[in-house]
Amino acid sequence: MHPERAFDHQLRWTPTDLLGQLDRMGEQPTIKAVASGVVKEYSGVELADLIRGAAARLTDADIGRGDTVAIWAPNSAAWVSAGIACHLLGVILAPIDAMLSAEEARQQIEDSNVSTTFVAEATVQALGQNTPTILLETVEPSKRPIPDVALTADMPIALFRTSGTTGKPKKFHLSLQNIGWNVAVMSESGEFSDRDRILMPLPMHHVFPWISATLPCLTLGAALVLPESPTGPHLAEALKLTRPTILIGVPRLYEALLDAIRIRLRGISPLAVQVYESLLGTAIRLKRLSGGAIGSLLLAPIRRMIAAELRMVVSGGAHLKPSIEAEMEALGWDVRGGYGLAETSASVTAPLGGKRLGSTGRAVEGCSVRIDNPNSEGIGEILVSGPVVFSGYINNPDANTSSFTDDGYFRTGDLGRMDDDGFLFVTGRIKEVIVLSGGDNIFPEDVEAKFLTDPVIAEIGVLEKDGTLVAVIVPDMAEIARRKLINPEEIVSIAVASAAKSLPSTWRLSGFVLSREPLPRTRLLKLRRFMLPKIYDDLLSGQEAKATALSPEDKSWIAEEPQKSLWKILQQEFPDSDLSLDGYVSYELGLDSFGWMNLSLEIEKSTGVRLSLLDIAKIATIRDMFTVVAERLEAGPDDTFTQADSTAAVEKWLSQRSRSETALGWLLYLCNSLIMRVYFRVRSEGRENLSKLGDAPFLICPNHVSDLDALVLAASLPSSIRHRTMWSGSRGAAFGTGFRRAVARSVGMFPVDQEAPMIAIDIAVEALNRGMVQVWFPEGLLSPDGKLLPFHVGVGHIIARSEVPVVPVIIKGTFEALPRERRIPRPKAVRIIFGSPIDPKEFKQGSKSSESDEQFIANKLRQKLLDLAADNGADLRSHGDA
Numbered sequence: 001m002h003p004e005r006a007f008d009h010q011l012r013w014t015p016t017d018l019l020g021q022l023d024r025m026g027e028q029p030t031i032k033a034v035a036s037g038v039v040k041e042y043s044g045v046e047l048a049d050l051i052r053g054a055a056a057r058l059t060d061a062d063i064g065r066g067d068t069v070a071i072w073a074p075n076s077a078a079w080v081s082a083g084i085a086c087h088l089l090g091v092i093l094a095p096i097d098a099m100l101s102a103e104e105a106r107q108q109i110e111d112s113n114v115s116t117t118f119v120a121e122a123t124v125q126a127l128g129q130n131t132p133t134i135l136l137e138t139v140e141p142s143k144r145p146i147p148d149v150a151l152t153a154d155m156p157i158a159l160f161r162t163s164g165t166t167g168k169p170k171k172f173h174l175s176l177q178n179i180g181w182n183v184a185v186m187s188e189s190g191e192f193s194d195r196d197r198i199l200m201p202l203p204m205h206h207v208f209p210w211i212s213a214t215l216p217c218l219t220l221g222a223a224l225v226l227p228e229s230p231t232g233p234h235l236a237e238a239l240k241l242t243r244p245t246i247l248i249g250v251p252r253l254y255e256a257l258l259d260a261i262r263i264r265l266r267g268i269s270p271l272a273v274q275v276y277e278s279l280l281g282t283a284i285r286l287k288r289l290s291g292g293a294i295g296s297l298l299l300a301p302i303r304r305m306i307a308a309e310l311r312m313v314v315s316g317g318a319h320l321k322p323s324i325e326a327e328m329e330a331l332g333w334d335v336r337g338g339y340g341l342a343e344t345s346a347s348v349t350a351p352l353g354g355k356r357l358g359s360t361g362r363a364v365e366g367c368s369v370r371i372d373n374p375n376s377e378g379i380g381e382i383l384v385s386g387p388v389v390f391s392g393y394i395n396n397p398d399a400n401t402s403s404f405t406d407d408g409y410f411r412t413g414d415l416g417r418m419d420d421d422g423f424l425f426v427t428g429r430i431k432e433v434i435v436l437s438g439g440d441n442i443f444p445e446d447v448e449a450k451f452l453t454d455p456v457i458a459e460i461g462v463l464e465k466d467g468t469l470v471a472v473i474v475p476d477m478a479e480i481a482r483r484k485l486i487n488p489e490e491i492v493s494i495a496v497a498s499a500a501k502s503l504p505s506t507w508r509l510s511g512f513v514l515s516r517e518p519l520p521r522t523r524l525l526k527l528r529r530f531m532l533p534k535i536y537d538d539l540l541s542g543q544e545a546k547a548t549a550l551s552p553e554d555k556s557w558i559a560e561e562p563q564k565s566l567w568k569i570l571q572q573e574f575p576d577s578d579l580s581l582d583g584y585v586s587y588e589l590g591l592d593s594f595g596w597m598n599l600s601l602e603i604e605k606s607t608g609v610r611l612s613l614l615d616i617a618k619i620a621t622i623r624d625m626f627t628v629v630a631e632r633l634e635a636g637p638d639d640t641f642t643q644a645d646s647t648a649a650v651e652k653w654l655s656q657r658s659r660s661e662t663a664l665g666w667l668l669y670l671c672n673s674l675i676m677r678v679y680f681r682v683r684s685e686g687r688e689n690l691s692k693l694g695d696a697p698f699l700i701c702p703n704h705v706s707d708l709d710a711l712v713l714a715a716s717l718p719s720s721i722r723h724r725t726m727w728s729g730s731r732g733a734a735f736g737t738g739f740r741r742a743v744a745r746s747v748g749m750f751p752v753d754q755e756a757p758m759i760a761i762d763i764a765v766e767a768l769n770r771g772m773v774q775v776w777f778p779e780g781l782l783s784p785d786g787k788l789l790p791f792h793v794g795v796g797h798i799i800a801r802s803e804v805p806v807v808p809v810i811i812k813g814t815f816e817a818l819p820r821e822r823r824i825p826r827p828k829a830v831r832i833i834f835g836s837p838i839d840p841k842e843f844k845q846g847s848k849s850s851e852s853d854e855q856f857i858a859n860k861l862r863q864k865l866l867d868l869a870a871d872n873g874a875d876l877r878s879h880g881d882a
Contacts, residue, residue: 011153013180013187015087018219019146022048025221031077032197034238035228042077044221049141050077054085054118056144057134063115065090065149068159070112072096072105072127073120075204075226078136080214082118083204087157090149092173094159095205102126112159112171153177159394160207160342170393178345179211181387185364186216189352191312191336192246194221199244201230201253208316212338212346213248232260243309250317251337252525254324261302262455263478276302283330303332312336316346318526319426321449322358329357337361339426341412345388349424359423364388370409371418378417379427383409432529434464436506442469444529447507454495455479459519463532468510472536475514489514490785513539554581562633563626565606570622573602573855581623601758601793609633610758649759650766653750654726665746669714669722676715679827680708680817684716685872686834689807691718693837697768698805700725701795703865703876704777705786706814708825713775713811714747716832725773728752728760761797768802778858786815788869788876791862796854799843799861806843808835808865812874835868 022030025044033040042050063069069091073079075098086093094112096105098120106127109117116132124133156173192198198217202209217224227238230253238244265272276299283298303310313328315337325335338350339360349369351361363369367386374380389410392400403411415433416426428443435441444462447469451460458476462469473496475488492514500508513536520528520535550558558567558581570579600611609632619625657665676682702713710727717725727749744750752760764774776798778791799806813830843857869876 011151011177011180012184013219014151014176015084016151018084018215019048019051019088021219021221022051028221029223030218030221031080031224031226032242033077033226034234034241037237037241039241040077046141047077047081047218049143050081050139051084051088052144052146053140053142054078054082055089055146056142057139058085058089058091058116059147061116061132061134063089063091064147065155066092067115068092068094068112070094070096070109070114070117071119071205072098072100072109072117072123073136074098074229075200076120076136077226078139079118079204080218080224081139082134082136083210084215084218085146087176087179088146088149090151090155090157092156092159095210097205098203102128106131108161151176153180162342170396170399172343172390172393174207174211174345174390177387178390179215181366182211182345182347182364183215183219185350185352185366186212186347187219189350191352192216192220192222196220196222196246197225197242197244197309198222198246198248199225199227199235199238199242200248201227201235201238202248202250202317203230206317207342208340208346209248212316212340213314232256239307239310244307245309246312246314247307247310248314248316250525251315251320251324252318252521254313254315254320254328257306258324258327259455261306280327280330284326287330297332299331314338316340319360319445323449325357339382339414339416339424340388341414343390343410344384344386344412345390348384348386348388356419356423359419359425361424362422363424368409369418369422369424371416372405372411374417379415380417381430382412382414382416382424382426384412385409434462434469436464436467436469442506447503450503450507451496451499451509454499456491456495461519461527461529461532461535462509463529463536465511465533465536469507470536471509471512472515472519472532472539473512474516474518511540515539550581558626562607562609562629566603566626566629569599569602569606573599579622581621581626601797603629604758607633649750650763653745653763654767654770654772657746661742661746664743665723665748668743668747672711673715676712676830679825680712680813680830682712682715682830682832684832684834686836687716687718689834689836690721693805693807695771696805697771697802698773698807698837699768699795699798699802700773700775700807700809701778701861701865702775702809702811703783703788703869704779704781705783705811706818707782708814708818708830709777709811710775712814712830713809713832716834721773723748724771725775726750726764726767727775728764728777758797761794761801764798765801768798768804774798778861783815785878786819786876787878788862788866789878791858793854793858795861796857799840799857800854803840805837805840806861806864807837808861808868809833810835810865810869810872810874810876812872833868833872835864838864 022044027043027045029041030044030047031042033042058064058069069082069086071079071082071093083093083095085091094108094114096108096117100108102123109127109131116134117127118136118139119127119133121135121137124135127133154175154177157176158174158179159171160174161169161171186192196217198213200209200213200217202213204210204214214224223242225238225242225244228234262273262276265276279298286298310333312334313336315325315335319339320335320337325337328335336351336355337360338347340347340349347364348367349361349363351359352364355361363384363386367384367388370383371378371380372383383405385408393403405411413430414426415428415430416424418424428445432444433441434444442462447462448460448471451457451471451473456476456479457473458479459474461472463471473492475492477488480488480491492512496509496512515535520531522528557563567579604610607629609629611628611632619628700713702709710729714722714725714727725748727747728751729744729749730752750760750763764776767774776795778795779789780792780794781789783789810833811830812833813828816826817828817830818825838861843860866876
C-alpha cells in the first residue's frame with residue numbers, strides 16, 4: 001500500500017445509517033424489481049429484514065469482520081441485501097460479474113480467498129461442490145439483531161477489480177471511508193429526494209452502480225427500480241411499469257436510446273426523422289440561448305413517448321460525449337455526468353450545484369483535482385486526491401509506485417483540462433492515445449465518433465497499424481437492409497469514404513475489416529482496446545469464425561422435415577456460401593428486405609409457411625429460421641394472408657377507377673411529363689418497340705438507379721400505353737397515408753408488401769391477364785453505384801405465370817441527377833432506351849443449374865439488360881459479372 005495515504009477525514013456514513021433509514025421507511029416501497037411484466041415491491045421493513053436474514057446466514061457460518069464474501073448473481077433485492085449485510089458485519093464484499101463463466105467465477109473466488117459465495121439457484125451447480133455457497137433464494141427475512149461490529153474508517157469493506165480496458169485487471173480494496181464519503185456526498189447533495197424512483201439497470205458488481213447509485217438511493221429513502229436485465233425491451237418494460245424519475249446508465253446506453261428514437265421514427269417515415277432532426281437542432285439552439293426549457297418544449301411528445309415522468313439521467317462509467325448530452329438536454333432531461341474510477345470509489349467530480357456542457361463537474365467535497373504537466377491547450381494527466389481514493393493495489397508494488405505522486409495524488413491515466421471555475425473536461429486516456437509515424441497524437445474515441453455518425457456503422461474500434469489508422473467495424477445489418485442495399489463491405493466503404501471528406505488526413509482510415517461479432521467490452525460497455533490488434537489481424541487474415549462442421553446431432557436434425565427442405569433451399573439459393581446453422585443470416589447470406597422476400601417465396605413454395613415480418617424479426621441465425629418455420633408448421637395453417645386476401649387486393653387495385661381518380665391520374669401524368677421533359681430534358685429511344693406490341697399486354701423491366709426512374713419512365717411512355725400501365729411500389733414509401741394511397745390508385749400503382757410478396761405478384765400477373773402493361777423493377781432496390789444489381793426472383797414468377805412479352809429498358813442519367821444519397825436533384829439530361837420485346841418462349845429453356853426456374857428467368861432477363869446497355873454505350877456490369 002502507498003505509505004503516504006492517510007485517513008484524516010471523519011467517517012460521514014456507515015451502513016448502519018442505511019439500515020436505520022430502511023427501518024424508518026416502514027411500508028414505503030424501497031425496491032421495485034421488474035420481471036416478466038410484474039413489479040415486485042419491497043418495503044423498507046421488508047428489505048431491512050432481508051438484510052438481517054443475510055447477516056444471520058453469514059454469522060451462523062462463522063463469517064465476520066475481515067473475511068471475504070463473494071456475490072455471483074444478477075441484480076436483485078437479494079443481491080442488495082447480501083451486499084449491505086457484508087458491509088454491516090465488516091465483511092469484505094467481493095462482487096463478481098454475473099456474466100462470467102463458472103470457470104472464470106471460480107478463478108476470482110480462489111484469487112480473492114473467499115470464505116463463501118452468495119449465488120443464484122440457477123447457477124449454483126456450475127460452481128461445483130467444493131465451493132462454499134449460500135443460495136440467495138434461501139435467505140429468509142429475519143428480526144434477529146445484527147452483531148455489533150466496530151466499524152472504523154480504514155477497514156476494508158469491499159474488493160474490486162479494474163475494468164480491464166487496457167490489460168489484465170488489478171484488484172484492490174476500498175475502505176469504509178472511501179465508500180462512505182462518496183455515499184454521503186451523493187445522498188446529501190440535494191439533487192435527489194425520497195420521492196424519486198431511480199431506475200438502475202447497471203450490474204452491481206461495478207463500483208459506480210453500487211457505490212454512487214444503489215447505496216445513496218437507499219440511504220436517501222428513494223425507490224430503487226431494478227429491471228429484469230439491461231436490454232432494450234426490459235428497460236422499456238421498466239420505464240412503462242414504474243415511471244421512474246431518474247435513470248442511471250452509461251454513455252452507450254444513452255447512445256442506444258437516442259438511436260432507438262431515430263429507428264422508431266424511421267419506421268414511421270423517413271420524413272419523420274428529418275422533422276425530428278430539424279426540431280432537435282432548433283431545440284438545442286433555443287436551450288442554449290434561453291438557458292431554460294424553452295427548447296425542450298418542441299420535443300415534449302418524443303420525451304413523453306419514452307418516459308413520461310423521467311426528469312434526470314445520470315451517466316457514469318465513461319465519458320459522455322457533448323453531442324449526446326446536448327441532445328438529451330434538448331429532449332428535456334437534466335443530464336448529469338460525473339467522473340471517477342473504480343480506485344476512487346466512483347465519483348471524484350460531479351455536476352452538483354452547477355454544470356457545463358461537456359464537463360464532468362467540479363471536485364466533490366473533500367477531494368482535489370489537478371492537471372499534471374498540461375500542454376498549450378491545458379490538457380494533461382488528471383491527478384486526484386481525497387477520502388474517496390483507495391490506498392493501493394493488492395500485492396502489486398510496481399503498480400503502486402507508478403500510480404501515486406510523491407505528495408499522494410493518484411495518477412488516473414486519463415487526460416483532461418480544467419477551466420477557470422474548476423470544471424473538469426475529460427479528453428481521453430493516456431494509454432489509448434495513438435501516436436502515428438509522423439508524430440501526430442490521435443484520440444481514437446474522437447475519430448470513432450466521426451464515423452459513428454453514419455447509421456450503417458454500428459460499432460467501430462480504431463487502432464494503429466504500420467503508422468496509420470485502421471479499424472474493426474461492426475456493420476448495422478438492419479440499417480443496411482432498411483436502405484435496400486446488398487453488400488455490407490461496399491456500403492461501409494461508402495460510409496467510411498464519405499466521413500473521411502470532412503476529416504483531417506491523419507484521421508482517415510487506411511483500411512478496415514468487418515466483424516459480425518460485437519466489439520469486446522466491459523460490463524459498463526467500455527471498449528477493451530488492447531484486444532483490437534489481434535481481432536484486426538485475425539479478420540484480415542480470414543481467421544474469423546468460419547462455418548463450423550455439423551455435429552452428428554445437427555446432421556440428424558436437418559435430415560428431418562422441414563429442416564431438410566429448408567437446407568436444400570439455402571444450398572440452391574446460396575451455392576457459394578459456407579452454410580452454418582449458427583451463422584448470421586443477414587450477414588453471411590447478404591440478405592436485405594428484398595432478399596428476405598425472395599427467400600420467403602421459396603420457403604412458402606416448399607413448406608407452405610409464409611413468414612411474417614414478426615417471424616423474420618426473430619431470426620438471427622439459420623438455426624433460428626429452421627426453428628421458426630417448424631413452429632409455424634406445428635401451429636397449423638397460416639391464416640395471416642390467405643388466397644382471399646390476394647383476391648381482395650387484386651380487386652381493390654385493379655378495379656375500374658372512378659371519374660375523379662381518372663381525372664387526377666391524367667393531371668398527375670401531364671404535370672410529371674412537363675417537369676421531366678423541361679428539367680431533365682428526357683429523351684427516349686426505341687419507342688417503336690412498344691408500338692410493335694399494339695394493344696397486347698406486356699411487361700416493362702428497367703434498371704433502377706434513382707428515385708427519379710419511375711417518373712422519367714412515365715414521362716417517356718406513349719399516352720396510349722401510359723393510362724393502361726400498372727406500377728408496383730413499396731408499401732412503406734408510397735402508401736403510408738390516405739392521400740398517398742389515393743394518388744397511387746389514380747396513377748395505377750399498387751403496393752408491394754414485404755410480409756406477403758406473393759400478393760403483389762398476383763396483382764401484377766392479373767393486370768397482365770386483363771390486358772394491361774406492367775412496370776416491374778427487377779432489382780427491387782436502388783443501385784448504390786449505378787451498376788446492375790442481381791434480379792430478384794419475383795420477376796421470374798411474373799414471367800413464368802403470365803407468358804407475356806418483356807420489354808427491357810435502360811435508364812441513363814438519373815443516377816447522376818439524383819443518386820440514393822442526394823435529396824435535391826441536379827438538372828442532368830436523361831435518356832430512356834426501350835429494347836426489343838423478348839418473346840416469353842426464350843425463357844422456357846429451363847435451368848441448367850441448381851437454381852429454380854424462376855431464378856433462371858430472372859438471371860436471363862438481367863443478362864438481356866446488360867446486353868442492351870452495352871449496345872448503347874453503357875457498362876452496367878458489377879464486380880461479379882464476367
